Amino acid sequence: MVTLLLATTNHHKIREIRGLLVGLEVELMTLKRWPDLPAPAETGRTFEDNARAKATYYSRATKRLTIAEDSGLEIDSLAGAPGVHSARYGGEGTSYPEKFASIYRALAATADSSRTARFVCAVALATADEVLFEARGTVEGSIAPEPRGSAGFGYDPIFFYPPYGRTLAEVSDAEKAAVSHRGEAFRRLRQFLERRER
Numbered sequence: 001m002v003t004l005l006l007a008t009t010n011h012h013k014i015r016e017i018r019g020l021l022v023g024l025e026v027e028l029m030t031l032k033r034w035p036d037l038p039a040p041a042e043t044g045r046t047f048e049d050n051a052r053a054k055a056t057y058y059s060r061a062t063k064r065l066t067i068a069e070d071s072g073l074e075i076d077s078l079a080g081a082p083g084v085h086s087a088r089y090g091g092e093g094t095s096y097p098e099k100f101a102s103i104y105r106a107l108a109a110t111a112d113s114s115r116t117a118r119f120v121c122a123v124a125l126a127t128a129d130e131v132l133f134e135a136r137g138t139v140e141g142s143i144a145p146e147p148r149g150s151a152g153f154g155y156d157p158i159f160f161y162p163p164y165g166r167t168l169a170e171v172s173d174a175e176k177a178a179v180s181h182r183g184e185a186f187r188r189l190r191q192f193l194e195r196r197e198r
Helices: 011-021 047-062 083-088 096-108 173-179 181-197
Strands: 002-006 026-030 066-075 116-126 131-143 159-161
Touching (some): 011 173, 047 083, 047 116, 066 083
Parallel strands (some): 002 066
Antiparallel strands (some): 066 116
8 A cells, every 4th residue: 555645734634535536555644654744935926836845855855755735815906916925825824704705805806807806726646756636626707705614715706607606715625526636636646546457
């Protein structure tokens, strides 16, 4: 059985990713085994840059085959913001309701009434020296008029998904996994790992 390090401390992401990889002949470890390991600076210009950098950094530090991802929200009328800065949008340590408020203020200040947006997830599987696999997943939608729903996490309450007619915080875990950016990226990773098992 292959052991993989899942390089995130976000318990929401860990739960979601475990669900997407369930049934694979792999043992998933988390960073809880290395509580004193500092996180790398996320200085990449793209989600892919950050996913690669995190995967190789954590693999080098732990000597484990590592999965890392970087994900966020892109809003067209805000020139793609918050983008790679999604986790830090509005300042370090701000809550998601505070981030939502910052986004609504920024949207109100633009002349563009379009609210089209997408979630993006880039995933990388790497050793200390080599990126073995990369995938990108996206889901298209728009910014809801106001936050709605209590499921999901992060920006889900403000992300309206037209085919469902609801935000991603108003749908079940299974409905979200079927269409989400992380679901798409990790399904591709799953296919790669299944091929390696043969």
